[in-house]
Amino acid sequence: MKGELYSNWRRGAAALAARALVVAACGDDDSSDSSSEGIQASGSSAMGAAMAAWVSEYNRIADASFEYAAIGSGGGRDQFLEGITVFAGSDVPLNDEEYAASVDRCAGDQGAVNLPHFVSAIAVFYNLPEIEGEQLNLPNDVLAKIFQGDITNWSDEEIAAANPDLDLPDRSLEAIVRNDDSGTTENFTEYLDAAAPGVWTGGVFGEWSEEGPSGVGSAQFTEGVVAAVAAGEGSIGYADLGQIGNLPAAAIGVADGFAPPTADGASAVFAASERLNGNNELDFAYELNRTPDSADVYPLSFVAYHIVCVEYDDADTAAQVRDFMTFVGSEDGQQIAEELAGSTPLSNDLRNQLAATIDAIGP
Secondary structure (H helix, E strand, O other): OOOHHHHHHHHHHHHHHOOOOOOOOOOOOOOOOOOOOOOEEEEOOOOHHHHHHHHHHHHHHHOOOOEEEOOOHHHHHHHHHOOOOOEEEEOOOOOHHHHHHHHHHOOOOOOEEEEEEEEEEEEEEEOOHHHOOOOOEEOHHHHHHHHOOOOOEOOOHHHHHHOOOOOOOOOEOEEEEEOOOOHHHHHHHHHHHHHOOOOOOOOOOOOHHHHOOOOOEEEOHHHHHHHHHHHOOOEEEEEEHHHOOOOOEOEEEEOOEEEOOOHHHHHHHHHOOEEOOOOOOOOOOEEOOOOOOOOOOOOOEEEEEEEEEOEOOOHHHHHHHHHHHHHHOOHHHHHHHHHHHOOOOOOHHHHHHHHHHHHOOEO
16 A cells, blocks of 8 residues: 555554553443453444545554444544543534533543544435436425425425426425534534525524424434435435435535535635634634535535544553554545545545644653
């Protein structure tokens, strides 16, 4: 394999393979990071396909036994902060309260940092055989009304007005949402809140069952939403573009036109977004641009982060996490995610910046 960061990782892998694998156990009485079970992590299901590929390749080459459970971003952050797992995957960065908790969870006083390793579009995808092969346009106001349960038929005049060339059926429309604590949902509702002000009334949230509007169906995790839409003609949902299979995705309203979800569009919104002032200089959290002025940008995108401690109690844990993150952030690691999960590879410049944070992970 090629790639400078990956080469650096590979040189260290042989030495790391001889070490006992460890898992963080900060919630135990001895506050130790050590265990013989292997490295455990959990979180984002949108990043699940990429994590499966990364973990499989890392375990093969490093003779390791990392495990990742795609339980949703909120669950992943909770397990990490409780000391159950070594790191988390999340479609949103730690908030201020969670960062404060990470200072207690991690060794030292630097807490945890957000490493943006996965960038992808969120597709609004649907199952409507009557318009197979045609592009469906959904203005942001219409999108908001659909997921609030205000538009419940595909022949609705507002959908028809945006699609004059389509023969839309008189068919019931059911929106399917995530019912777990989801970073994908938080990105989706953040987009609606910014792009359809005055129409979307639900605000920004990550768990639909507790905070969101009623009148829609639900399923658990990314795969649950995809399966529900695939099985239900007339249904519509939202999920990571790389995981919707052959289901069609709508073009959403951007600037004065419509934009379908693409890797290039996701990359453009990431490049146009602002890096936040994190809790320390090693942090890489971003505020995404949800209202760009060009249809070349797909603003309904997300950045998935690995959330890791800067300092761990156990040196072996720190070395394993540092090694794995170096692999994920390498050119080859990013290509693996692109090929197997449909993500957009990070730029060389950002990868090199992240390398400084990854190198700082230690005991």
